[in-house]
Amino acid sequence: MNSTSYQACPECDLLIDLVQPEIGEKIHCPRCGLLLLRPRKQSIERTFALSIAGLILFVPANFLPMVGITLLGKANTGILLSGVISLFNENMWPVSIVVFLASILFPLAHISLSLLISGHLYFNRCNRNLVSWMRWMHHLDEWVMLEVYMLSIIVACVKLMAISPLIIGWGLYAFIALIIVTALLTSSLDKELFWQRIEQLSRDNNHAS
Amino acid sequence: MRAKQCALKQGFINCHDCGYLVKITQQLSSCPRCHSHLHERKPHSLQRTCALLLSSFFLYIPANIFPIMTVTQFGTGDAHTIAGGIIELIDGGMIPIGLLVLVASILVPSSKLIGISLLLLSVHFRWKINARRWTFMYRVIAFIGRWSMLDIFMISILVDLVDFTGVQIIAGPAAIAFAAVVILTMFAAENFDPRLLWDNQ
Helix, strand or coil: HHHEEEEEECCCCHHHHCCEEEEEEEECCCCCCCEEEECCCCCCHHHHHHHHHHHHHHHHHHHCCCEEEEEEEEEEEEEEHHHHHHHHHCCCHHHHHHHHHHHHHHHHHHHHHHHHHHHHHHHCCCCHHHHHHHHHHHHHHHCCCCCHHHHHHHHHHHHHHHHCCCCCCCCHHHHHHHHHHHHHHHHHHHHHHHHHHHHHHHHHHHCCH | EEEEEEECCCEEECCCCCCCEEECCCCCCCCCCCCEECCCCCHHHHHHHCCCCHHHHHEEEEEHHCCCCCEEEEEEEEEHHHHHHHHHHHHCCCHHHHHHHHHHHHHHHHHHHHHHHHHHHHHCCCCCCCCCHCCCCCCHHHHHHHHEEEEEEHHHHHHHHCCCCCCEEEECCCHHHHHHHHHHHHHHHCCCCCHHHHHHH
16 A cells, blocks of 8 residues: 555544645545645745745834824834833733744744745755754644734724724734735645655755765 | 545554654654654643643633733722623623624633533543534634634733823733633643544544
8 A cells, every 4th residue: 555645634534545636626534524635826936925025024013113092192102022021021921921922933933934944945955954844833833823913903902092092003004914924825835745845855865965 | 535444543643743644663653754753643632631721720710800901090090800891892882892802702711611621521431422523613622712812912002002101001910810721722722632532433
């Protein structure tokens, strides 16, 4: 039995004889209904391009003021990091670390890793760290919470509107763009294809040396 | 596409990290494709999930009793619990946002705690269940978990912006407990192996 054409469903362990799907086709597990494979058009190229766009957007999204309020004649605007710092200064360091990781460090790490991996695959470069980068990215997936942060900005704005007029800064627009780019990035990244390409690259590299 | 039986019974292990199918042999302990450690099922899935779940149950109590933030206006403090903040939003006429916070910070964490307990019980006592439906429930639990962070992020925004002489918002002790509940239940969901639901079939 050739194991490469077989796959097991990660959630119900059903052994499935898979036919490589066409682009745009979706393959679900026949027993539990999990989406198994969904090949994307130009997955590597698009992931590469979107990671660059994401890294660029990361700068204004983090350093330009997002929202602010005016109260008692004084204006106060905030960025992602300033929320973390205020929490830290109030002795809420466990919470501030969580906010920092989920809204700044993990998104940055996720985009950087996908840039590194797709860049190596795009230029057909082999690197022995590719495997660990892929695994890191796989484990980070769930902890990137930019879209949750967006929702909490909306709720916070509604609460603040009751006490003062809002100031909307350019940082917020950049942040929204960053969320759209990361969402596109996640959907264009075809993990199975990436793993197959990495395996192929390291095999070619071993033959060459 | 031809479907067969459970991969483990046929002598295959599915790599948890990269999804590579490996034939079980004596000497093979790590995945040939991604070098991660191979396990038939997630290691100590029930014990780990149970431990994480119990800790989040205990932390869920202070998270709801203590104030999550305090609004100070010219010397007088006004402490809000999670439920209090929602009641205030709904009283203020902001019903859709109030409902959103109600779902994210009360319904999601409590249904997660109950849902994971049910999953654990069903595997431990080998309940006769519709595994497809329960796997779907697991998937929903794993997906919704992160949205409970809404309250925590909102506090970090409010604490940062409302910081004037006279008017201030200060985070309360419940924020730490609530953040811990959200993270521990996310880990609990991650450690639970839905394939255990199918193994009992």
